[in-house]
Amino acid sequence: MGNGAYAPSGSGVPSEGNRETVAEVTLREVALASGCSIATVSRVLAGTRPVGAETARTVRAAAERLGYRPNHVARALRSRSTGTVGLVLPQITNPFFPSLVRELEHALHAEGRAVLLADCDDDPVIEAARIGAFLGRQVDALLLIPVDERRSREAVASAAAQVPLVLLDRGCGPGVADSVAVDNAAGMALVLDHLAATGRRRPCFIGAAGTASAAVERRAAYEAGAAALDPAAPGRIELGDFSVEWGRAAVDLLWPSRPDAVICANDLIAAGALQRLRQLGADVPGEVAVTGFDDIPLAGLADPALTTVRQPVGELAAEAARLLARRPAGGVRGPRRTVRLAPELVIRASSDA
Amino acid sequence: MGNGAYAPSGSGVPSEGNRETVAEVTLREVALASGCSIATVSRVLAGTRPVGAETARTVRAAAERLGYRPNHVARALRSRSTGTVGLVLPQITNPFFPSLVRELEHALHAEGRAVLLADCDDDPVIEAARIGAFLGRQVDALLLIPVDERRSREAVASAAAQVPLVLLDRGCGPGVADSVAVDNAAGMALVLDHLAATGRRRPCFIGAAGTASAAVERRAAYEAGAAALDPAAPGRIELGDFSVEWGRAAVDLLWPSRPDAVICANDLIAAGALQRLRQLGADVPGEVAVTGFDDIPLAGLADPALTTVRQPVGELAAEAARLLARRPAGGVRGPRRTVRLAPELVIRASSDA
DNA sequence: AAGTTTCCGGAGAACGTTTTCCCATGCTGC
């Protein structure tokens, strides 16, 4: 029974005995074999009510012998819980998401729930459709990284009224649903402190336009922190999107003014910036430091390796699972909770003084 | 009805009328409202048997009006098909997988099937457990990227006996299950042809040890091709694993012999090799060309951008879906099919003569 | 000794579908 997590078949050679692997074994067969009723078998196996020790043993033996495996579908129909969570995200190919998905998958599987995955192609319409499909499949809950702060709102709100729903990484307007994300302001503050401590005085910022919460919060935090750093020269700010291409392009705009630190709103931008700076012959980190945000795998691979802010992906996932578990069913009750987790500064060569 | 893919609620303001969003609408309610039997409603909505035109209209109107949404769980219990496929992979954080997952998700959702995701942490034991869990949840089929050629075999074979199962990207021994993968030999041949055409004469190979099919096939193809290229100097071969670190380390072993082309078994190795070569002051591509395999996003971002072999991810996914669809149910019948898809050479700066 | 509470176990009703029967009706062909 050690390895056979799913194969009721015997040991290796399928020679004799239990051929009943074909006709699915149900509670009924176990009941018949153990000489008691279906109800009793159910109770023994589910442990929902105490059952006589002797009977329990017989039942368990019979179940084991026949290789009984509960039918989750039937169970779901009756108990109105599928043990399934839908995970909806904008683009699995966004390099920040895989590790988050991984942690979520582990956290959820650990409590016996399975993960239905949907990729929205960054399209709110597809997102709404996927949410609807999952709801139709009776997921117990939804984990959602919204595509867009505004255009996802309607679908999210409507879904949150039907099942427990936790927003991840990005917000979706106030009071729409529970949410858990990294503390972007704290992360940006870590970066600025580090740069200040290593003597950088002429920072600039390459961010992303739009209303996405990560974009807004990181930009605001930079503004606040940079002004505190040196009220006279808060540094230039350029806004584009969260892409490598934009990082490259922004450097062309900023480099002429010779900043000594380029702070980027995420690692992709930073990777682009780094690449372009090197092409322009800039000395990183001697002449100029570059920092990113998120700590995607690419950050450690860049050359020089990128100083960045690591999101606590594991905690993010654990917290999301916890929020889901807390919200019982109808989901409507209770105020929305927002959890902010502290990030960690990862200092690498790109800012090493 | 345009947007409300999942919300049966009316238009905006929840003022009057249908409050039955709360108590789930079933076939029974629709039958009652349209004055006919449950069976008829089911037939109209599922289209399983012709029904009188007048009745059909009435039923459809009632269903629309009440906002009927079929209960997938009940349907699954009765029809023994959940419309769900399990996708089991070694490590979602492996940068080659996200795009594959994306394509698979789209292909499957397009035919109305939902995707259950499992990440195995590169551990065959976890893999077996996940497969078992999915089987217990009555997935209609399994899509699997095996962790290990040998150690995954038992679980895979056992699962393949129960549901249609398609192996992706990596094999798992002959005759175990249907499988679809890129033609590694053809890909390596493309690389070698390109390098020969651009005048490279002293190749070497950084590969991965072990029995994983990608490792074995790419290595064998290199040996065959390099020998054909120049029987006298087939080039050195170093074997490690599919990682950036190994790429870096291997360069230290190989560079002293001054090859003019470093052919890597995947892009991660190539990225490491590229990095180390640059650190050593080598001129890429002037002095030495570097090539990868897979065309992960990192390949285009490396500096210089990496020449590599692009896997036809979309076709891979489509073909996998097709194989699944072909195999009816029990899965045991019929010979195993193996599909090999042709890759494409992507020439970038790292090999530009 | 008669209530009363526990305890253990069984019968059977859900859960919401799909599907198999079966019964009407209205037709066709003799």
Place this chain on the structure above:
DNA sequence: GCAGCATGGGAAAACGTTCTCCGGAAACTT
């Protein structure tokens, strides 16, 4: 006019659970 046959529709049996009753027996109470 009657067998035969499509056609449209309903009643009810599954599917495999969980869970609510209910009953009997044993163990306490009074």
